Amino acid sequence: MSTRRCKVFGTLVLLGFVLSGTAHGAEDSYWLSDRQIYKLVYTSALEPPEINRIHEWLLHIETITGDVVENAEVTVDGGMPLHNHGLPTRPRVTEYLGNGNYRVEGVRFHMHGQWEILITIKAGDIADSVTIPLQL
Amino acid sequence: MTLAAIAAGIIWWLLPQAPPASWTEPEVEMLESLWIANLKPLPSDPTNAVADNLAAARFGQRLFFDRRLSANGAISCATCHQPERRFTDGLPKGQAIGASKRNTPSIVGVAYSPWLYWDGRRDSLWSQALSPLEDSNEHGSNRSHIVRLIAADPSYSEMYALLFGDLPESDSVDRAFANIGKSIAAYERLLMPGPAKFDRYVATVVAGDETSQQEVFSEDEIRGLRLFIGEANCTQCHNGPLLSNHEFHNTGVIAFPGEVPDKGRVAGIREVLAHPFSCTGTYSDDPGRDCAELKFARTGPELIGAMRTPSLRNLENTGPFMHKGQIETLAQVLQHYNKALPAMIGHNEVKPLGLSGRELRQLEAFLLTLAAPLATADQWLRPPLHDPAEIAVDQAGGNALAESIVTTESL
Numbered sequence: 001m002s003t004r005r006c007k008v009f010g011t012l013v014l015l016g017f018v019l020s021g022t023a024h025g026a027e028d029s030y031w032l033s034d035r036q037i038y039k040l041v042y043t044s045a046l047e048p049p050e051i052n053r054i055h056e057w058l059l060h061i062e063t064i065t066g067d068v069v070e071n072a073e074v075t076v077d078g079g080m081p082l083h084n085h086g087l088p089t090r091p092r093v094t095e096y097l098g099n100g101n102y103r104v105e106g107v108r109f110h111m112h113g114q115w116e117i118l119i120t121i122k123a124g125d126i127a128d129s130v131t132i133p134l135q136l
Numbered sequence: 137m138t139l140a141a142i143a144a145g146i147i148w149w150l151l152p153q154a155p156p157a158s159w160t161e162p163e164v165e166m167l168e169s170l171w172i173a174n175l176k177p178l179p180s181d182p183t184n185a186v187a188d189n190l191a192a193a194r195f196g197q198r199l200f201f202d203r204r205l206s207a208n209g210a211i212s213c214a215t216c217h218q219p220e221r222r223f224t225d226g227l228p229k230g231q232a233i234g235a236s237k238r239n240t241p242s243i244v245g246v247a248y249s250p251w252l253y254w255d256g257r258r259d260s261l262w263s264q265a266l267s268p269l270e271d272s273n274e275h276g277s278n279r280s281h282i283v284r285l286i287a288a289d290p291s292y293s294e295m296y297a298l299l300f301g302d303l304p305e306s307d308s309v310d311r312a313f314a315n316i317g318k319s320i321a322a323y324e325r326l327l328m329p330g331p332a333k334f335d336r337y338v339a340t341v342v343a344g345d346e347t348s349q350q351e352v353f354s355e356d357e358i359r360g361l362r363l364f365i366g367e368a369n370c371t372q373c374h375n376g377p378l379l380s381n382h383e384f385h386n387t388g389v390i391a392f393p394g395e396v397p398d399k400g401r402v403a404g405i406r407e408v409l410a411h412p413f414s415c416t417g418t419y420s421d422d423p424g425r426d427c428a429e430l431k432f433a434r435t436g437p438e439l440i441g442a443m444r445t446p447s448l449r450n451l452e453n454t455g456p457f458m459h460k461g462q463i464e465t466l467a468q469v470l471q472h473y474n475k476a477l478p479a480m481i482g483h484n485e486v487k488p489l490g491l492s493g494r495e496l497r498q499l500e501a502f503l504l505t506l507a508a509p510l511a512t513a514d515q516w517l518r519p520p521l522h523d524p525a526e527i528a529v530d531q532a533g534g535n536a537l538a539e540s541i542v543t544t545e546s547l
Contacts, residue, residue, distance in 0.1 A: 051375060051376065051381065052381050052382065054250075054428045083372070083485070085438060087434065088383045088384075088434060089429075089432045089434055090432050090435075092432070105428060105432060106428060106431065106432025108432075110375075110382075110383040111373070111375065111381065112166070112169075112371060112372070112375060113372070
């Protein structure tokens with residue numbers, strides 16, 4: 001898996017993007033897509049993560065060269081690889097907020113353990129995906 | 137050789153086990169996550185404007201115990217949801233006017249669940265409360281009859297008017313019917329589990345008081361708890377202070393004798409998505425129509441044969457167990473998970489535990505420590521006395537939950 005977390009430095013940076021309307025700061029902490037096309041920062045409305053509560057995530061997406069990714073098709077899925085099951089909900093992007101920011105609603109985890117969130121991004125004809133491991 | 141093996145087994149059985157080890161930091165975190173002291177306040181129900189209204193709870197309590205709501209005048213909600221059995225009935229499947237399709241689940245603490253029924257075919261307490269009233273095997277009644285009953289009973293019509301306005305001015309029978317469900321839900325929201333011996337044990341663990349730990353729990357109970365949060369994988373589904381993730385799982389429970397396997401959640405989600413009394417329906421009081429649980433609910437074959445995880449805080453006096461009461465005792469439930477045979481339909485999510493007989497008994501010993509009286513005052517656990525003075529007090533307003541909880545010993 002080529003996805004990796006780069007320079008872990010706090011995802012609260014994204015909140016700054018949303019509030020300021022700029023994309024600066026994505027260099028500080030991001031997840032890289034499998035084919036290294038996109039950079040993604042996520043912020044969970046539940047921090048620290050918690051089981052059994054439905055909540056939102058905010059995503060900020062840029063290209064590897066730092067251009068914000070506008071109006072992409074973004075899908076969210078996931079599950080527990082060791083248990084061979086998916087998420088208990090079907091989260092999806094419900095709003096494009098501008099400046100490469102996307103609102104995801106309907107995220108919930110219902111077990112402790114190792115989860116993976118799979119985010120696919122398709123802008124124009126260029127698709128790639130990001131896998132985010134999460135320990136709850 | 138055989139005799140030697142038997143003798144060795146007997147000696148092993150008789151030998152005392154080493155004292156249980158101290159809890160590690162991650163284990164303490166897990167125990168705290170199950171502690172009733174960490175149960176969050178009951179979330180509001182935006183779909184029900186009277187969810188936390190004391191007058192509605194009193195009205196709902198009367199409706200809950202009122203047999204006149206049924207077609208034959210003999211059935212009330214409490215026929216199956218009996219307070220003395222943690223609001224269950226001790227039967228494999230509920231028995232009212234006819235035989236219900238499934239086991240009567242406890243409703244203690246169920247207000248925390250986003251889904252109701254074993255298959256989650258309703259998404260609010262109030263919409264669930266309406267279904268048995270019109271089920272031909274349960275109350276066997278209908279909404280017109282029930283709304284006429286409210287209108288004809290001066291006490292009921294007064295209580296209704298206080299909450300929702302005069303009945304004739306209500307816009308429809310359906311609206312009035314929904315309001316009746318919302319009042320019953322306001323009552324059911326008061327039914328909460330109280331602290332158990334398990335919670336007293338966790339308090340001693342959190343306090344780091346090892347002497348008290350050994351006074352509260354036996355060694356078998358401690359070992360059972362360690363299995364519960366570890367090797368037996370119980371907390372995958374039975375997690376949080378209510379020991380339920382309120383989600384749906386296929387655990388390979390065999391079909392009720394003579395019946396085809398129950399489709400469970402895969403059918404329940406289809407029904408609730410189309411139901412007029414759902415969160416997104418006309419009769420919801422949620423003006424913003426948040427309805428996140430419903431809008432983002434998962435569907436699909438993963439949910440074939442899946443049933444909602446029940447709270448283990450309602451184990452005491454609530455057998456037989458499982459969605460059709462297929463398993464009579466707690467010991468047999470543990471044997472079921474220990475074997476984890478393939479499911480008749482769908483996929484059994486459970487892997488065989490492979491625990492020894494001694495370990496299963498320890499696990500059962502721990503589970504019995506979850507027994508506890510309700511945290512709800514006795515006045516709510518019996519048919520209400522009709523006291524006009526109470527209604528007068530209610531007219532001044534009040535928060536139902538604050539009025540309902542008995543004082544429990546400090547954790």
